[in-house]
Amino acid sequence: MxxxxxxxxxxxxxxxxxxxxxxxxxxxxxxLEQKLSYLQDLGVNAIWMNPCFDSSxxxxxxxxxxxxxxxxxxxxxxxxxxxxxxxxxxxxxxxxDLVPGHTAIDHPWFLESCKDEQNTSTDRYIWRVGxxxxxxxxGIAGFLSGISERPGMVAFNCFSTQPALNxxxxxxxxxxxxxxxxxxxxxxxxxxxxxxxxxxxLGCDGFRVDMAGSLVKEDEGRIHxxxxxxxxxxxxxxxxxxxxxxSEWGIPxxxxxxxxxxxxxxxxxxxxxxxxxRENPYFxxxxxxxxxxxxxxxxxxxxxxxxxxxxxxxxxxxxxxxLRETLTPEESKLAFTFLLTMPGCPFLYYxxxxxxxxxxxxxxxxxxxxxxxxxxxxxxxxxxxxGFSSASPQSLYLPVDPEDDRPTVExxxxxxxxxxxxVQNLISFRKQHxxxxxDAGFIFLSxxxxxxxxxxxxxxxxxxxxxxxPSDAPAAFTVPxxxxxxxxxxxxxxxxxxxxxxxxxxxxxxxxxxxETYMS
Numbered sequence: 408m409x410x411x412x413x414x415x416x417x418x419x420x421x422x423x424x425x426x427x428x429x430x431x432x433x434x435x436x437x438x439l440e441q442k443l444s445y446l447q448d449l450g451v452n453a454i455w456m457n458p459c460f461d462s463s464x465x466x467x468x469x470x471x472x473x474x475x476x477x478x479x480x481x482x483x484x485x486x487x488x489x490x491x492x493x494x495x496x497x498x499x500x501x502x503x504d505l506v507p508g509h510t511a512i513d514h515p516w517f518l519e520s521c522k523d524e525q526n527t528s529t530d531r532y533i534w535r536v537g538x539x540x541x542x543x544x545x546g547i548a549g550f551l552s553g554i555s556e557r558p559g560m561v562a563f564n565c566f567s568t569q570p571a572l573n574x575x576x577x578x579x580x581x582x583x584x585x586x587x588x589x590x591x592x593x594x595x596x597x598x599x600x601x602x603x604x605x606x607x608x609l610g611c612d613g614f615r616v617d618m619a620g621s622l623v624k625e626d627e628g629r630i631h632x633x634x635x636x637x638x639x640x641x642x643x644x645x646x647x648x649x650x651x652x653x654s655e656w657g658i659p660x661x662x663x664x665x666x667x668x669x670x671x672x673x674x675x676x677x678x679x680x681x682x683x684x685r686e687n688p689y690f691x692x693x694x695x696x697x698x699x700x701x702x703x704x705x706x707x708x709x710x711x712x713x714x715x716x717x718x719x720x721x722x723x724x725x726x727x728x729x730l731r732e733t734l735t736p737e738e739s740k741l742a743f744t745f746l747l748t749m750p751g752c753p754f755l756y757y758x759x760x761x762x763x764x765x766x767x768x769x770x771x772x773x774x775x776x777x778x779x780x781x782x783x784x785x786x787x788x789x790x791x792x793x794g795f796s797s798a799s800p801q802s803l804y805l806p807v808d809p810e811d812d813r814p815t816v817e818x819x820x821x822x823x824x825x826x827x828x829x830v831q832n833l834i835s836f837r838k839q840h841x842x843x844x845x846d847a848g849f850i851f852l853s854x855x856x857x858x859x860x861x862x863x864x865x866x867x868x869x870x871x872x873x874x875x876x877p878s879d880a881p882a883a884f885t886v887p888x889x890x891x892x893x894x895x896x897x898x899x900x901x902x903x904x905x906x907x908x909x910x911x912x913x914x915x916x917x918x919x920x921x922x923e924t925y926m927s
Contacts, residue, residue, distance in 0.1 A: 427796035450834030470511035491610030521555035533562035577626030613651030640666025663716035702854035721754035841866035
């Protein structure tokens with residue numbers, strides 16, 4: 408595993424909304440660079456930045472128009488190079504967001520592919536002749552016709568403005584389909600490597616890969632997509648051994664076999680991520696007090712991937728409602744306690760550390776739809792535009808939270824009991840303990856049903872026990888006799904350890920140091 412990942416704590420920046428340095432109403436590279444001291448003070452040491460390449464912005468940058476140039480709204484390639492240098496000067500790392508599965512509908516490749524004469528881009532996308540537009544193929548959202556001089560229709564991913572690039576089919580059943588190992592499919596895999604090289608040479612540290620498991624179509628078990636990414640990882644190991652790959656895949660065993668260093672637990676699919684923070688969330692005092700389904704899934708995924716890579720749990724992201732929509736700031740403190748003591752690399756979505764709210768009633772912006780309310784400007788101060796921009800409010804990319812009591816960095820940094828301070832202290836604590844490193848050992852002792860959530864973390868130097876009680880009533884846990892004597896290192900609210908009984912008040916947690924001889 409790339410060495411710096413063991414201690415990495417990531418912060419996701421939605422660049423449009425983080426900080427506007429030039430007063431045009433939209434965030435930019437220099438704005439992020441000016442706020443690196445804030446991130447360093449919080450304690451994070453790695454950044455994932457949403458897509459920043461030139462785009463048509465039908466889907467907030469996930470429709471790339473030029474893979475080799477940044478969008479002018481953020482700055483220039485040179486500005487991004489300078490940002491990477493500033494990040495590195497602070498001992499931090501930066502991942503870019505790579506979208507390999509599709510391009511913008513006005514990408515030059517696609518415009519050439521639409522022509523009726525053969526050219527280098529003719530087979531760069533998935534074109535089909537004949538048949539209904541709504542016929543289902545695994546990995547294809549639909550087909551678009553009537554837009555080109557060449558006959559046929561083109562497959563698209565997600566929005567109709569995102570034509571699917573051609574990585575072939577795992578199972579070829581029709582004449583217009585290319586095999587996953589065809590020269591045409593291989594051409595696209597080599598393009599991925601070429602694009603990666605360009606930005607790694609400019610200074611970034613790796614990539615979060617959008618829809619990483621969806622490239623090869625009709626690929627049951629993603630067998631051939633896995634083979635594709637293995638080749639990419641081999642290329643990186645040879646040419647850029649410190650580069651990091653994080654996948655939007657959602658099945659860690661598959662993603663890590665494919666060569667990714669980390670995979671996210673997602674809000675879609677089988678991970679039960681939503682059990683944690685959102686749908687009837689475990690960390691809400693009024694939510695259900697049972698994490699058994701999540702615990703079973705996580706323990707199985709951890710066993711399958713331990714030693715091969717990491718599983719990432721995010722506080723949220725640009726595709727889901729804000730954490731604050733379902734958890735109060737006090738409840739969020741327990742959610743972050745969990746997030747920052749679990750294995751893998753924690754991912755904090757910008758603003759979650761101050762409890763930014765989901766803003767209701769916004770018109771869709773750049774394909775955001777219901778996601779738009781989670782993408783509003785970062786709230787820095789109590790001043791104009793919450794300190795995000797000097798532009799007129801009407802010129803902002805999105806409006807700021809209009810409520811008078813909106814949380815701000817300024818106010819929370821002044822309050823020792825704020826959510827920001829809680830997150831900051833937990834990050835500091837994590838960095839001080841090798842048992843909380845990303846690849847340190849882990850096991851659940853209790854899945855939170857009928858008592859607190861309890862698990863252990865282990866390194867060669869120490870063993871820690873973490874117990875969290877989000878219930879609205881006190882809870883207790885009997886510490887195994889072989890784990891005694893134990894010592895409370897960090898706690899929240901009333902906590903007591905007496906004669907092997909750990910007692911937690913409502914909304915409390917405790918982190919205990921156990922004898923190194925204890926084997927959970």
